[in-house]
């Protein structure tokens with residue numbers, strides 16, 4: 001006889017993923033678009049029996065969750081501010097279904113840049129100018145003791161911003177031992193695909209005040225600013241390493257915005273190695289002679305860090 005192992009449901013969340021939606025803002029004849037991919041996940045102890053006892057009594061169908069995304073996109077005035085639209089969605093599920101304890105919404109916004117036609121920005125034609133996306137993730141929970149309170153975890157990010165600089169980057173003075181083959185580089189190509197995430201400091205609020213509290217945060221300006229800082233520091237820093245440049249980027253955005261608690265970066269170091277052409281008539285292409293490089297897709301370095309506001313800076 002096999003012994004029965006005691007198990008329990010440790011965690012659960014369910015909902016709809018990859019809800020695709022294009023909102024066209026037609027308030028003037030200069031149309032704007034928000035091309036979104038949405039994930040809405042619900043959680044709470046009432047859903048336990050759907051896993052453990054095959055009871056669907058509490059289950060809001062994921063199909064209804066998908067429909068809700070479209071219905072709110074129709075009525076919402078804030079689709080163009082991802083954080084607020086995500087909050088509207090999460091709030092809707094908590095307000096509509098009293099047994100939902102947590103609503104977790106992630107939205108990805110895909111890029112559409114306005115076309116330049118005859119030298120002018122076109123009113124209603126767009127092109128995809130890169131794979132970079134803007135994202136936000138909000139998790140609103142009913143207060144554990146006070147059901148009318150809401151705690152809000154909110155972070156936003158830029159993913160897939162591909163950048164490259166051809167000088168102003170070195171990597172020297174690292175550990176040299178029997179495992180080392182990498183030469184010191186006084187001047188190298190630096191390229192990375194930026195993932196940057198900034199976490200907001202949002203106080204717990206009454207359910208009625210979720211949207212008005214969040215409405216005070218200039219989310220779109222913060223997004224533009226973090227993106228600008230990322231590019232500005234990348235371009236201007238005389239980089240000693242990806243680590244050192246990353247830290248400057250993150251620290252600058254925390255300094256710029258009182259709302260930001262933590263800023264994280266994940267920066268793959270997409271290597272470009274100077275090709276040794278010495279075999280061909282002694283051609284010089286290493287160190288200060290380098291101008292022909294081989295991009296190496298794999299493996300890449302991966303440098304990650306989170307920089308947080310220190311307690312003294314909060315006072």
Ligand SMILES: O=c1[nH]c(=O)c2[nH]c(=O)[nH]c2[nH]1
Pocket residue numbers: 171182240241242243269301
């Ligand atoms: O900026 C860098 N950081 C590293 O840790 C590292 N390691 C390496 O091989 N090249 C680099 N570059």
